[in-house]
Amino acid sequence: MNDNIKVTELELRIFQCIWQLDNLATVNSIIEHWPDADAPGYTTVLKTLQKMESKSLVDHQKQGKQHAYFSLVNREEVTAGRLGTIIKRLFSGNKLSFAEYFLQENEFSQSELDELKALIEEKEGGRKNGHK
Template sequence: MNDEIKVTELELRILQCIWQNGEAATVNTIIELWPESDVPGYTTVLKTLQKMEVKRLVGHQKQGKQHAYFAKILSEQVTKGRLSTIITRLFSGNKLSFAEYFLQENEFSAEELDELKAMIKEKEAQK
């Protein structure tokens, strides 16, 4: 599957509910797991899932009288695509500008900074 996976905000929230539930989730389960108070209606979730199935983001299996939807993509694939879009649009594709912004705008504990340093050293070792 293509590395550049594009999902809407609604599709992302639905995928997050499916991933949170584990293997698969029915429309009712997705609604129950919805992270915000502004829960979309049953039909909205169902129609979006049907569109997502056409886009090959999800698949379904029969579960009694209902369909249980499962993700056909990994959360890492979605993260990569969305982060790439952010870096391109907000930072003109400059990864260092993004990293600088991220470091300046967030508070890190000493342990987290040590982890970041270790990640950088590991990346350097791969080169």
């Protein structure tokens, strides 16, 4: 997994549309499935997809006269890259400060807290067994 994937906000929104469309989307289908009313124009989406293709983030296949684009990276890789940037910029790279902020600023149900505890225990167990 590549944690160094850096995407812009526009690229992230395009990814979200591609993933929503079962990882195969034309420029028009991306615009039609844009998450809010402020969809970018055709040329903006096309040029952004071309840049994403040059960065090996997406590729395309011919569908008649159109190109259908698909992601070459998964949601987890993109999320890790975005989150890494946030932690680096807003928390000076301190993951513990980020975790503390996240816990203090959000309401959690008891079942969510139990799940968080289980994730921490799982992580601790992996370290005891010689894993990172």
